[in-house]
Amino acid sequence: MIQEERIRKLVSKYGTPFYGFDADVLSKRVNYLKASMPENVELCYAAKANSFILKLLENKVTHFEICSPGEFHICKKLQISNQQIVLSGVYKNKEDIEEIFSDKEELPIMTIESFEQYKLIQELADIYQRDVSVLLRLTSGNQFGLDKDVLKEILVRCRSSRLHVLGIQYFSGTQKHSQKRVLKELDLLEEFLTELKEMDFVPELLEYGPGFPVDYFSSMKFEENEHLQFFSEAIKRFGNLKIVLELGRSIVASCGFYVTQVVDTKTNRNQNYALVDGGIHHLVYYGQGMAMKQPPFRFLNQKDQPEENWNVCGALCTINDILMKQVRLPKPQIGDLFVFENTGAYCPTEGMSLFLTRDLPAVVIVNEKEELMVRDHTSVVLLNAPKLK
Template sequence: MPIEDIVKTYHTPFYLFDQETLQKRIDYLHQHLTNGELVYAIKANGFLTPYVKVARYEICSYGEFCIAQKSGIPYDHMVISGVNKDEEFLEAIATKNVLRVTIESLHQYDAVIALAKKYQTHYHLLLRLTSGNQFGMSEEDIKDILLRHDQEVTIEGLEYFSGTQKRSLKKIKKEIDYLKNFIEELAYPFTEIEYGPGLPVHYFHEEFDEDSYLDELNSMLSFDLPLYLESGRSIVASCGQYVTSVKDFKTNKEGHFAIIDGGIHQLVYYGGMMGMKNPVYEHLPHREGKEELWTICGSLCTTNDLVVRAMPLRSLEVGDLIVFKNTGAYSITEGIALFLSRDLPAVLLQRKDEIKKLRDHTYTWSLNMEEK
């Protein structure tokens, strides 16, 4: 369905996700990554949870747990993760018999043991190994847990997430070798491994042979244990578009400036690099004319609301559409949504010629004032 036709019913800005594109992406990853099962991190895009069909779903908060429940995700497909598993979160999974949990610290391990004793529940744990940041535990802490292993839990394996947007297969190979060596050193009867290699997404115009990249990565993933690959961003990024309208434009001594009805509070690419690089986009309607470089700015009253610094456009007019591609992951959730009390955009799902509204445009002003 043409974007112009959708805009006639749903005013901009809005997010548009395509279910067919999503399924093709999942099939593509399954085709190339045969040595591991896919894990979807719900934080990448909660709206798409019911439409992502993979082996497991990583849940990092009580709110995400509620999303997974409402989306019909079976409890035995959930991995309860996150650095802060607060009391409400732990109580919720205990009463719902969700058994697979990651452990981020010695304190978290003790909390889960206490919960298991309280509810007479047996948990299956993944011990998270740190890659050198606030996530996971040191090698020493993991060894400590294995030495004082409590009967209320079964330790299934390790979880290791090492970052995001990694193009360097050499770096990934080094990580895999490290993980294999540590597993061998522990000599513990693990039954699985979860690894997050940080698969890259093409946010900007650049050359990248993803087929070769994934095939070579797959050859490295030769663990002796069942392997689960956390790759949330890579699964859903390509199925999303963020559709905005040009509301005003001007020219001064610094150049051409266009104001759109969206902005950085709703459009987040990896690393906030929109202003430094040109993302994949489409300008509608297509026109002939001289190509000019435009600085695209959002509707927020801050000089930080710079979306693209030098976007090539032809014969720009007020009312034109700028469609930002590859916004299926994080863009919808990472923005500073309450700044200036702008409305939250509608969220739409396209299924062939059908448009399903997942969320209407939502007012936010009441969240920025005292409740009466």
């Protein structure tokens, strides 16, 4: 955990609000997850969870799950090789995919999530006379992926094409702490792989999203070491098959922190309010729900005061902008700091950051000795303003 003195120095240098990502915490987290799994299990990082730390993971994970043209262009800007990219996504635009085929670099692995996607990739492979490795995504019963029968049909068609099927991709959601649910999914996958074996297809890899949970509010009754040991044993049923775990939240949540400062205080109808320069447009916890749960935080105050109940609200002109309700605090002073922990996943991208045209927070990557600002406080006026003649 980054210490108070360091936080204050960062605030003095970069202002508030800002997101911080601790590279040392991130590295330790990846090493911990790797050490918890069998040798045939590798990690794939879902870039949608946090694209600011992609370069930090380049030599720590096998693949990056990329789900949009924007994420792909970020990878190119960071000079991340296509060899590390699994190009996924429920919608693949022809112009974007053709741009990748027309480039001389080796093609990334591409997922196929519909019969239309199969036809698109097949067409481009023929036009550009290029072989491409693909993963067929099995649906978990929603808009993503392929029904079993359609997947099997595509598998047969790929045998006489430039599409080489590496294996199967399966992802059913996040925050899966139920061991029964995980076992049910693994049973499903094992049964389906047996069906494919009867079609003379043995996959080279299985990409699976285990949805390892993050206990943001200490309310899950969840012991991570125990859960990872359970999962490590359960996954051994697939023998030496190469398994790639697609993880986002589980990898990066713990490395992030968000700093915002008190800009005003008031008491209305016997309710105490501390107003901060951040808000719900920046701070997104999975399952938070209108401050009904208290997220992990530290309050860095300047003066010792008796504790009282306070509501912590953001800078947005909406009654929904409540970060915490009735939390016990020493009386806040203007300039006091709130440091919200476990904000490494989704916070910079899931919030309604354009609402009320407030600047985007700065983004700072830190390690034990130094820091690097990778995004300054950024105005969104040009994004929200109409274009006039």
